[in-house]
Amino acid sequence: MKEMFWLIKNTLYVTFKKKKNIILFLCLPLLGIFISIVAGQDHNGTNVKVGIVNHDDGQVATDTKGFLLGLDNMKVTSINQSEMKSKLAAGELDCVITIDKGFTQSVYEGKPDYIKISSIKGAEITGFVKSYLYHYINNIAAIGKTAKGDSKAFKKMYQHYQDATFKVDIHKVKDKHQNEMNYLMIGFLLMAMLFSAGSLSEILIKEKENRTYFRLLTTPITAKHYVMSNIIVCMLVVTCQIFFTITMIKHVFHIETGVPFWQMAVVLMLFGLSAIGLSLITVVFANNSKTVGALQNLIFTPTIMISGCYWPVEVMPTFAQKMANFLPQRWVLKTLEQLQEGQQLQHLYLNLLILFAFAVAFFLIVVYRFNHNNNVRNFG
Incomplete structure (x- = not known):
């Protein structure tokens, strides 16, 4: 245990x-906050551009559009399904219903x-439209519950609801802060966590290249202690990133x-564990530090983009949306979005x-690779 503490202390030092590592670990997640704030300011005092794709020819759908x-x-326009992705990506629309x-x-x-909202501008737009x-x-759904399947009763109450007049006084108030976090904030944090874990895990193979690793093994320090200490350091840094970023937000x-x-x-x-496991995979399958860097860029960047960290998956092709479900970043965003909508964490146990x-x-793959090499000493 004494050797483990020494390794952790030395790795941190x-x-x-x-x-530059302090900038990477702590300042990169803040970049997402700054970008989100700037993007949010672009919409202050302007109309939200909304597109509607209507596949339902029912009266309620028509009235909802009206x-x-x-x-x-809101500036509302009718569009076709085929136009949705291109108009969102080009910024011609803020969201599509x-x-x-x-x-x-x-x-x-x-x-x-059977209704959904898609946007690449984040929750500050979708939340506004949802309200x-x-x-x-x-x-209208409350009328449906009251009617209990009686179509005549529903139509009568619904017509009365549509004919009713309400007096509404509107007063503008000054928005003093951003209302909700959006994709960019969490997306940059997930990116920072991945590349931070990758940078720390890369120390393993760099110290193997400069022979430091083998000199350490001549002491009471074992290879398993060495690798485990690196995992603990990764988790400490990732945890600090999480609490620092949330506190700043x-x-x-x-x-x-x-x-x-x-x-x-x-x-x-929980995602931090995945980030560490994924970074270790790049280490155990690489022969040198250059290969590790190439693998990390090849794995981290595409998965961040496909998972919807920078834009909603709805604007991507169908095959990319299906791929996103096999990425941990996607499940982080999905879980946080559901929590924002009011669901309880205990109900999201799945x-x-x-x-x-x-x-x-990810860790099982790493363990398998270690065992495949017959000796953890040859982790690269």
Whole structure:
């Protein structure tokens, strides 16, 4: 145990005596916050550009579209499904509302479904649109629940609801802070965690190249202690990144995440295990530090992009959306999004198990590679 503590202390010292590593580990996640704030400022005082793709020919779907068209702070246009991705990517639309066939029937039954919102601008846009749209839909769904499947009763109450007049006074207030976190903030944090774990794991093969590793093995330090100490250091650094970034988001930039501090930390720390396991995979399958760097760039960057860290997966091709479900980053974003929508963490146990399973799978690959080499001394 004494040797383990010495290794951890030495690795931390060697790592952080280089000031650039502090910038990499702590400042990179903050870049996402700055970009998100700047992107959010572009929409202050402007109308939200909304596209509608309507596949449902029911009355409720038509009226929902009419409701959105009547809002003063939204510029709503009808588009085709084929135009959605290109218009979102080009910035011609801030978000797209897709109403699938079956939407009207689901509202009749009091269980609204078959409607979704896609955006690359993040939760500050989707949350704004949802606040209007879901309130309207839930009111109609309440009529469906009251009617209990009686179509005549529903139509009568629905018509009365449509004919009713309401007086609404609108007052503009000054927005003093960003309302919700978006993809970029968490996306940059996940990217920083991956590359930080990769940088720390790369120490293993660099010290093997300069013979430091083999000199250490002439002491009471074992190879397993050496590798385990590196994993502990990785987890310490990743944990610091998580708590530092969340603290900055909440208490310095005053951005409301919509997710309790500890719940967000639990989800991100589960991903941290996956990040460490994935970084070790690049080490055990590489022969030198240059190969490690190439493998990390080949694995980390594409998976970050495909998983939806920089834009929602809905704007990507269907095959890419399916690939995203096999990436831990995607499950982190999906879990945090569900927590933002009000779901309880204990109800998302399947998401957490999937994240944990990714970490276990990565570490099993690393262990297999160690055993395949017959000796952990030859981890590269």
